[in-house]
Amino acid sequence: MPNEIQSLLQDFGPGLTSDLISVLVENGLSSAAARKRIQRAEDDYSRMSGLRFEKNARFIYLTEQYGSRQFWDKFEKACYGSGKSYWGALTTLKAKGGVVPLSHFPRVAGTPAARKGQLSPARVLERLKAVNVLEEFEEGERAYVRYRPFFLGIENMAVSLANEIAESVALEGIKDWARRIGFGSFGKFAIRGDEQPPQVAGITWDLTAPSYIRPLVSVSQKGVKPGFLVCDISLFGSIERPEAEAFLRKCDLASAPVGMPSIMPMIVGHVFSSDALELLKGKGILAITLRNLFGEELAQALRELVVMLTDMGARASVNPDHLLKVMNSLTQIEGGSSNLRGALFELVIGSLVKDVENGYLKTGDRRQDLVSGRKAEIDVQLDRGEQAGVLVIECKAKNANSRVSESDIRKWYGDRVPLIYSILTNGGSYKGKPFRFELWSNGDFSASGLKWLTEQPLVMDGYTVGWRDGKALKQYADKAKNTSLRTMLNDYYFHSPLRRVTANPSS
Incomplete structure (x- = not known):
C-alpha cells in the first residue's frame, strides 16, 4: 500500500518538494513537519x-512516472515557477525544433556568461x-545540443539546420537594413557566426550594435555613452507566447545591472501569435516579421529555401527554374549570398546531374553505417540504373580565389568515400552495382592536394574515384538541357579566370 507521499505523487503527478509541502500544510501539518515527512x-x-x-526545492517523482508526457509537462511547469534559467533555455530550444549547434547554446540560454546570482549558459x-x-552529440564535424524528450530525430535535425541557414541569410539582411537607417554604428555590428x-551585458544575441539613437544615449562627465541594438531571430515556426x-x-x-547601457530589443520571425505579439508590444519590444522587413518576395523566398533544404532536393531536381528564382531573390540580401551559395550548391549539382544523366536523385541524405555506427551526409547520390550504377558526389562550394585544400581532399578520399561506400553497400539495396565517387568544386584544387590525389589509386575494389574542378564543371554544365541550371552556375558559382582543367580523364 502506498504511503502518503507516494499517494500525493500518484494524485498530483511529479512536482517540486515545495509544492508537496504546501499540500501537506493545507492538510494540517506545519511546514517543518511536512518537510520531515517528505x-x-x-x-x-x-x-x-x-x-x-x-x-x-527538488523535483521528485515515482519511478514509473519518468519519461511520460505528464512528467515533462510537470518538469517544465516546475522550471517556469522556480527555475527560470532552466525554463528559458528549454523553451527557446524547443522553439528552434529541439536542437541547435553547441556554439549557439549561449544565445538560446539567454543568461549572462558571468554574473553573481545568475546561472551561466555553461552551468545551465x-x-x-x-x-x-x-x-550533446556530434553530427558531421559539429557538436550539437538537443532537448531529449522533445527531439524528433532526423526530420527535426534537417529542418533546424535549414532554418539555421535561412536565419544566417536573413541576419545579413537585418544588419544591412539596420545600418542603412542608422539603428546602430555602421562598422560595429556583431552577428551570429562572427569570430x-x-x-551585450554578458548575454549572447543573434545581432548587436552600439546605437547613438537619442533615447538610448546617456551623457556624463566622461562623455557620451551609447546604448545597444540587440536582436534575435527565430524562423522555425510561429513565435508563440512562451518564446516571447x-x-x-x-x-x-x-x-x-545598475549602470548598464540602455538596449533597444528586437525579435524577428516569420509570424507571431496574437498573444506573443500583444505581450511583446506591450513591453516595448520591436516584434518584426520578415515580410515587414524585406517584403513578401524575400520573405517567401526564405520559406522556400527551408523547404528546398529539407525535402532531399526533390523539388529542386524537378524544378530548377524555381530554384533559380529563389536564388535571385535571396542574393538581393547584402552579405547573404556567401551563406546561400554554399547551402544550395549540392542542390544545384544534384539537379544538374539528374538533368544530364537522368536517374533517381537524393541530396543531403544523412545515413549511418551499420558496421562502424558512424554517420555521414551524402551530398549528391544519383542511381543511374544497373549498368551505369551509382554516382556519389561530394560538393565543395568555393568563393573567388579559394581552393579545395589538400586536407579536404585527403579526408574525402581516405575517409568519406570508404565510409559512404560501406553505408550504401551494407544495407543490401545497392550491392553489386558499380559505384563512382567524385569530388566536385566550382573553384580550383590546391596544387599539393591535386598532386597527392593523382598519385592515389583511382580504381578500388567495388568503386572508382574521380573529380571535377570549376572549369571541368563548366564544361559538364554545358550539357544541361535546362537553361536555369547553366544560369545559376554562371551567375553564382563560376569565377574567372579559372586557371586549370583537372577533370579526371575517366570521369
Missing part, C-alpha cells in the same frame, strides 16, 4: 539529483545534461 519517505520516490530549484547546460534533459560573438516570455526575460536580465 525526507523520511525519500526511499519511496526518485528525484532529479543535482538540479536544485528556488528555496532548495551542465546541470540539464546531468539529469538527462539535454544531450567575436554578439554580446523567454525573450523578455533575456531583455530584463540585460537591463538589470
